[in-house]
Amino acid sequence: METAPTVTVHLVGPLRRYCAGASELLIPAGTVRAALNHLERRQADLYANICDETGRVRRHLNVFVNAHHVRDLDGLETPLAPGDVITVLPAVSGG
Amino acid sequence: MSDRVILAIGTKKGVFVAESGGARRGFALRGPFGPGVPVYAALVDTRGTTRVYASSCNPFFGMKILRSTDLGRSFHETKSAPAFAKDDGRALANIWALEPGPGKKDIWCGVEPAALFRSQDAGDSWEIVPGISHHEHARKWQPGGGGLCLHTILRDGPRVHLGISTGGHYLSDNGGETFAASNTGIGAGFAPNPYPEFGQCVHKIARHDAAPGRLYLQNHGGWAEWTGPGGPRPDIGVLRSDDHGRTWRSIAKGLPSDFGFPIVVHPHNANTVYVAPLDPATRTCPGGAPAVWRSENAGESWRRLARGFPKKESYFTILRDAMDIDGLKTPALYLGTTTGQLWIGRDGGDAWACLFDALPPIHCVKVAVV
Numbered sequence: 001m002e003t004a005p006t007v008t009v010h011l012v013g014p015l016r017r018y019c020a021g022a023s024e025l026l027i028p029a030g031t032v033r034a035a036l037n038h039l040e041r042r043q044a045d046l047y048a049n050i051c052d053e054t055g056r057v058r059r060h061l062n063v064f065v066n067a068h069h070v071r072d073l074d075g076l077e078t079p080l081a082p083g084d085v086i087t088v089l090p091a092v093s094g095g
Numbered sequence: 096m097s098d099r100v101i102l103a104i105g106t107k108k109g110v111f112v113a114e115s116g117g118a119r120r121g122f123a124l125r126g127p128f129g130p131g132v133p134v135y136a137a138l139v140d141t142r143g144t145t146r147v148y149a150s151s152c153n154p155f156f157g158m159k160i161l162r163s164t165d166l167g168r169s170f171h172e173t174k175s176a177p178a179f180a181k182d183d184g185r186a187l188a189n190i191w192a193l194e195p196g197p198g199k200k201d202i203w204c205g206v207e208p209a210a211l212f213r214s215q216d217a218g219d220s221w222e223i224v225p226g227i228s229h230h231e232h233a234r235k236w237q238p239g240g241g242g243l244c245l246h247t248i249l250r251d252g253p254r255v256h257l258g259i260s261t262g263g264h265y266l267s268d269n270g271g272e273t274f275a276a277s278n279t280g281i282g283a284g285f286a287p288n289p290y291p292e293f294g295q296c297v298h299k300i301a302r303h304d305a306a307p308g309r310l311y312l313q314n315h316g317g318w319a320e321w322t323g324p325g326g327p328r329p330d331i332g333v334l335r336s337d338d339h340g341r342t343w344r345s346i347a348k349g350l351p352s353d354f355g356f357p358i359v360v361h362p363h364n365a366n367t368v369y370v371a372p373l374d375p376a377t378r379t380c381p382g383g384a385p386a387v388w389r390s391e392n393a394g395e396s397w398r399r400l401a402r403g404f405p406k407k408e409s410y411f412t413i414l415r416d417a418m419d420i421d422g423l424k425t426p427a428l429y430l431g432t433t434t435g436q437l438w439i440g441r442d443g444g445d446a447w448a449c450l451f452d453a454l455p456p457i458h459c460v461k462v463a464v465v
Contacts, residue, residue, distance in 0.1 A: 014156060049156040052186035053179045060155045090155040 004028035005082040009035060011046075012089060018046040032063060033076040035086055050088055060091045100421055101166055102429060102462050103147050104437060105134030108455035110149035112167025117464070119427055119439065122450050128170040129161050136416065138193040138202070139463035148202065148218060150190030158187045160204075160218045166465065174219040177204050177212035185210070191244040192416075197270070205245035209236055209259045211271070227257060227265055227274045232293050236262040239296045239315070246415055247300045249310075256300055256310065256340055263295035264312065266340050280343030282331030284318030289325045299415045300340075301358045306365035310336040311394065312343060313415075316353030317375025329353070333370055335394050346394025351381050357418035361443065362426050366393045369420070369428060369444060371413045379410035387418075387428065387444050400440065403447030411436070416459035423464055431457030 009025045016023055025043070029035035036057075039047040051057055063070045064087045070078050080086075098117030103110060109127030129151040136150040147163040149170065158177070161170040179185045185208050192205030200217040203224075210228035212221045227233070227245070236243055239260040247258030255267040257274065266277040276293035283295045296315035303309070316332015330345035332353025347353035354375035361367035368390050374381045386401040411432035418430045428440035435454040440447045 048178070052157065053181055054184060054186050055181065056186070058155065058157060 004030045004034065005080055005084070007035065007080045007082070007084045007086060009039070010085055010087045012087075014090075015046060015049055015088065018049055019043050029080055031076065031080060032065065032070055032078045032086060035080065036076070062089050062091055063087070064089065098423065098464050099166075100423070100462060101139050101145070101147070101465055102437075102460060103137035103139050103149060103167065104431060104454065104457060105137045105149055105416075105459035105461075106431075106435070106455035106457050107133050110134045110137060110151075110161065110167075110170070111454060112147065112163070113437070113450070114166065117423060119421075119423075119441070124451060125167055127455075128163075128167070129159070132159075133458065134161075135458045136190050136193045136205075137459050137461045138195070139461050139465075140195055140202070141463050141465055142195060143199055145463070145465050146217060148193045150193065150204075152189050158190050158206075160190070160193075162218055173214075173217070175221060177206055177210075177221040177223075179210070179223070189242055189244065191246040192248050194248040194250070197250065203248050203250075205248055205257070207242045207244040208238075209233065209243050209245040209262055211245055211248070211257065213271075224271055226267060226272050230265070230274060232262065232276060235294070237294065241415075247297070249300055249302050251302060251304075251307070251339070254339060256302070258297040258300045258312075260298065260315075261294055261296040263293045263297055264300065264340055264343075265293075277340050278343075279341065280336075281312065281314055281334060282318075282328050284315060284321060284328050284331060287324040289328050289331070298356045299358045301360045301368070303360045303362075303365035306393075308337055308339045309365065309393070310340050311346075311358050311360060311368050312336070313355050313358040313370060314353075316347065316355070319353070333358070333394065346390070349397040350388055351399075354378070356413060356415040359418050359420050359428065362420060362422040363424075364391070367391050367443070368394060369418070370397075371418060371430065373412060377410065378412050383407050383409050385409050385411065387430065387440060387447075389444055400444045400447070402445060403440075404438070414458055416461070417457050419460050419462045421462045421464055429460045429462050431460040433457065 100115045102113040109130045111126035113122040115122040138148040149161045151159040160173040189207040202214045204212045211224040249256040257265040263278040265274040298313045312334040319329035333347040334343040352372040359369045385404040411434040430438045437451040
């Protein structure tokens with residue numbers, strides 16, 4: 001059985017309290033969706049801040065793989081390679 | 096210890112807490128807590144250890160419940176917030192109501208899209224109340240201007256009254272196990288049928304323990320000039336029921352507008368009720384002159400209370416949960432505006448003064464004497 005690559009999930013400040021203060025997590029995941037599924041199983045509080053109850057990434061969050069927004073790649077099916085960095089960032093909005 | 100008045104003020108930028116002695120000469124302000132995040136619901140729960148709750152509706156990271164056990168000097172997230180089941184298909188968009196449940200640590204929570212949750216451990220865990228959340232009407236309700244929200248939860252022994260915009264008034268006679276639409280006499284201005292079974296845009300409901308069976312309701316009025324199908328509906332906005340919400344009749348006569356959001360009952364007199372009429376087109380103070388209106392005979396007649404308010408050039412809105420009244424012997428009303436002013440109406444609303452002039456836009460105001 002093929003082993004999933006280890007990738008880094010980088011977390012912005014407001015999310016760190018939901019994973020014991022960690023600024024990044026190393027997790028095995030072959031795609032962005034697999035990474036989110038891993039968080040749902042292992043980091044449920046963190047996951048609930050990133051995805052709503054239906055499993056969709058929250059509307060005002062953006063997910064990047066390295067420097068690229070996943071919408072410009074293959075969305076949640078974007079494949080991951082060893083050492084890739086997933087970053088979840090709030091959209092620029094508000095007022 | 097002498098009385099202290101605690102105000103929880105939910106704003107667009109977090110929750111503030113204001114505290115005063117029982118004389119209410121001045122209020123000290125604390126906050127914002129949950130800074131930068133809108134708060135649409137708050138509760139000062141005086142059962143046992145006083146707890147202050149606030150919803151925190153984070154547009155980025157989702158809904159939270161904040162709880163304070165030190166009278167609003169600090170707030171912390173509860174262990175969880177209400178959430179739909181994964182296979183439900185709905186996602187929580189806002190939290191609109193927090194009310195005490197029957198048990199000492201029970202909290203009931205109304206949310207958007209309209210559904211009801213309850214907690215038995217002071218907000219740390221939540222379960223959905225299926226009788227209303229999975230009601231056969233639930234997928235037919237439509238959002239009002241504020242969203243599809245369950246905003247009013249009133250308990251009266253085994254009866255539970257809910258206000259949903261736009262769903263109408265729902266009544267349970269068995270503690271919330273099952274609910275039925277109970278809207279006979281509640282009009283809808285925005286539908287060809289003026290009196291549908293459900294789908295009314297109820298804005299707020301209030302009651303008093305001393306008047307069993309009576310309820311007051313601020314509905315979405317403002318349809319007196321309507322000339323379309325169904326004809327004008329000049330008196331659908333402010334209503335009263337004397338039979339536990341089974342039938343309703345208008346008590347809007349004498350008001351400058353039957354449109355408004357909050358409705359509040361005097362703590363010591365079930366016949367005294369307050370509304371804040373708004374111009375139906377702009378949803379602001381009629382003529383730019385703010386006023387609260389009081390009835391001392393359960394809505395048969397109304398008196399304008401404007402002493403202390405500006406006489407002109409004030410066009411704010413008072414949202415559905417932005418008016419409350421304390422329980423002191425001579426109670427004071429508290430009113431928050433979308434322009435960030437917090438007003439106190441001393442002597443039961445006879446004399447108004449601005450407590451805070453420049454808070455963020457105010458969504459809700461809840462008061463308790465501790």
